[in-house]
Amino acid sequence: MATTPLRVAGSSWPHRGDFAIAELPTQPVVVTLPPTTDGATKSTGRGGGGAAMSISSAIGALAGLASWLIAARLLPQAEVGLAAAVVSAFILIAGITQLNLGLGLMRWLPVAGCHAPPLVWRSLLLIMPLAGLVGLGYVLAVPELARTAAGADGPHSLGVCLFALAAAGWGAFVVHDYILMAIGKPWWCVWRNGLFAVVRITLLVALGTALGAQGVVLSWVGPIVVWITVGSLVLLVAVRRFARRACGGILPGRSEIVGFLGPTAAAQMGYTLLLNQVPLVVILRFGPEAGAAFFIAWQATVVLETTATYYTHSLSAAWARAPERAAELTSSSRKRLLVIFLPLLAVGALLAGPGLSIFGANYAPAADVLRLLLLGQAFRLIVVHELGVRTAAGRSMAYARLHLASTLLVLATVALVPAADVGPGGAGVVLLPVAVGYAAVQLVVAAHVVVVGLRGLRRARVRHH
Structure with a gap:
């Protein structure tokens, strides 16, 4: 008996056992x-x-x-x-x-x-x-x-x-x-x-x-x-x-263990750093009061990131069933992702103030910070979809590279933006550069994904002709 491999795109395994798991x-x-x-x-x-x-x-x-x-x-x-x-x-x-x-x-x-x-x-x-x-x-x-x-x-x-x-x-x-x-x-x-x-x-x-x-x-x-x-x-x-x-x-076997854990552990590291190291750096640099407001606002991006990632997993199952329709499935899943999540982000931006005030009056001034984080998350949807495409295609190293690169850019931005004491404007004013930096990084990474995708399409058309 040989060890059965994890299903990737194009597998002939039955699909009734598909499920997503996360923590x-x-x-x-x-x-x-x-x-x-x-x-x-x-x-x-x-x-x-x-x-x-x-x-x-x-x-x-x-x-x-x-x-x-x-x-x-x-x-x-x-x-x-x-x-x-x-x-x-x-x-x-x-x-x-x-x-x-x-x-x-x-x-x-x-x-x-x-x-x-x-x-x-x-x-x-x-x-x-x-x-x-x-x-x-x-x-x-x-x-x-x-x-x-x-x-x-x-x-x-x-x-x-x-x-x-x-x-x-x-x-x-x-x-x-x-x-x-x-x-x-x-x-x-x-x-x-x-x-x-x-x-x-x-x-x-x-x-x-x-x-x-x-x-x-x-x-x-x-x-x-x-x-x-x-x-x-x-x-x-x-x-x-x-x-x-x-x-x-x-x-x-040892080679199988290393071959599987290497790229997937690297991708896991990137995701873990993004979710947990970013708020930790903010708390340590800007102080616990401002950090608490950022931490609560950051949870909205965590929820949306995880939910959007779950949504892209449907692409893996569809791709595996019909690999010849990969381009069509990729395009339709991107459109559905944007149609579903962009309105949610807009509603979140509108309700940012009242939503944060539920946690207390001192959290409400961070509403603009939350709005900027949600704007960054709108750009991030392009990146999340590309990560889903690379997962569906079985491109584990490319998946890990994109995850780690985007995470390290966010961490570098959070670590390098000027820190200041909480003044009359409260945590909202102090944390605005962090939120602007996050949104800017997501815009840059999303633009990179779009440009790379367009180049790939042009190369495919040249080969076809």
Whole structure:
């Protein structure tokens, strides 16, 4: 038996198992599970797997929005900014150090059979120490994160340990969902993430009021540690049962692992940096109050980016079914994407002020910042669509290059725009250069994508004639 590869454009696999999977720090990618060693549909989790993962992702997104809304209502704006910096940082570390092993396990576990337990534990024992060590280095380089986690009177070493634990735990927490999906337990993800959200928000209300930013951090770290400890024991039993039902099985070779994880991990790194490092840089450069306003506004771009990316995944399935219609499918999907999302961006711009005021009066002055971010997101739609085209075509290295290049340009802009103290105009005035820079970068990258696309069309016409 040979290891079954991940489906790419033009695959002859059946398409009834297509679904999209995503979590906060990673780029959603269309995956089709290969058949299991025993050919059982149940073991792949195809029965309702896509719906389960969509619900699980929606629970996480809604819980995140609710928790920051509650934090903004309970805490001073500066405390929200400090807490957001810590959370963004450990999610950043966890996302990068996952090395895209979550999707790798989705690809390899269904055919691993009796080798599933060592495959799972080797992956987790790589991710957790790596995330912990990178997190340790990160928090030592940015001691403000440790001070927030430790609290006003807590020792610095406590904050360092909490941050490293959160990074290591979150890296494994996210991968647990992929493992459960691969072994045919998709609805366990829904219950697991739903209960986690309830506990985390409850702790936020209890601890945030008493401990401020540290309370927000503890409302994350405590449940993460408990969920990883208990969840790993449950996973041990579930994976062993999955392995016992299989007859034989095969592990991926080293070349296959490197060939798959190399470009996809690079793309994941770009997406993680974009979502989490950008608000973190703003908080550290402009201060927690202005940073909190930017963080809340930034969440709108995160939601729209993720939703638009999910939408482009339909192109992968259609392309695989009819590769001869690739040009037609690409054009029609771009038109639909713009028709759907441009009005949403316009509505968001109109409601920017009232929407931010829900979080508190101090957030409303950042309405112009949000409008500029949404303008940038309008240009970004062209880039997101091109990323979808490269995914559908199986051009993983080109996908990774575009993702990393656009992300690094945004980070460079955020790091280089002049920083100033919050003055009479509030956070909105101070953050305007950041938002203008983001919109300008997206315009430049979108223009590059359009120019490259037009050149490709001209070359194709020349070859045709």
